[in-house]
Amino acid sequence: MSKILAFTNQKGGVGKTTSTANVGAGLARAGQRVLLVDLDPQANLTKGLGLVEAEQNVYGALLGEYRLKAYPLHENLALVAGSSALSGFEKVKGDELDREFLLKELLEPVRERCDYILLDCPPALGLVTLNAYACAQALYVPLEAQMYAADGLEKVLELVGRVRRRLNPELSVGGIFFTRHDGRKVLRRETAEELRALYPGLVLTSFIRESIALGEAPHLGQDIFTYAPQSAGAADYQALVAEILTR
Incomplete structure (x- = not known):
């Protein structure tokens, strides 16, 4: 049975999609069978991994228009495409009974065929994110x-508490990690230290440095290991993957 991990933050532009793509690719390289699911209406995970014309996507599958379709990317790595129509998911499904468990029901049949399912959540704490939290x-x-930095984190942790009590007692915070990190900057170092003190045990040892290659890879539809395997970004995500595998 696969383990479902959700990459989430209420703040946008923090490297959530980049991390979903590259942690997924790193896990696949380590021999794990990985399914990525693009839940962000911007569909940047889908576009950034080179899937341009996906006839079937997660939104249509959630609406029951067709079965869940996973597009193979590399060995051990597949992707369920995103859709801009996800922005209207709450309006369409908001009054439905058990609306928080639609994603869980959709993923249940494929869980036996994966070691990890990675969910790229939207930068909003709406019904799509709630569905992700309910099955992760x-x-x-x-x-x-x-x-x-802690503002969005506080809201995520508050929602985790509510979801754990009402919908998914198995849910936990696997870890917090820093992206676009520059240890030479005093403010970055101090903020990192403050957050480690505030959330002991939750802040991971691994961090992702600022990297030109990480910004370039999605424009070519590639993960960092394919695009620049010797780069700092590849080294950092390799370390993060190794840490996730031990948790």
């Missing part, structure tokens, strides 16, 4: 170590 075992929260 662990959340991973990318953060930039800068002012107000």
Whole structure:
């Protein structure tokens, strides 16, 4: 039975999609069977991994228009495409009974065929994110170590508490990790230290440095290991994958 990990943060632009793509690719390289699911209406995970014309996507599958379709990307790695129509998911399904469990029901038949399912959540705490939290075992929260970094994190942790009590007692925070990190900057170092003190045991040892290659790879539809395997970004995500595998 696969383990479902959700990459989430209410703040946008923190490297959530980049992390979903590259952690997924790193797990696949380590021999794990990985399914990525693009739940962000911007569908950047789908576009950034080179899937341009996907006839079937997660939104249509959630609506029951067709069965869940996973598009193979590399050995051990497949992707369920995203859709801009996900922005209207709450309006369409908001009054439906058990609406929080639609994603869980959709993923249940494929869980035996995967070791990991990674969910790229939207930067909003709406019904799509609630569906992700209701079926995940662990959340991973990318953060930039800068002012107000903890604001979005607090809201995520509050929602985790409510979801754990009402919908998914198995849900936990797998870890918080820093992206676009530059240890030479005093503010970044101090913020990182403050968050480690605030959330002991939750902040991971691994961090992702600022990297030009990480920004370039999605424009070519590639993960960092395919695009620049010797880069700092590849080394950092390899370390993060290794840490996730031990948790």
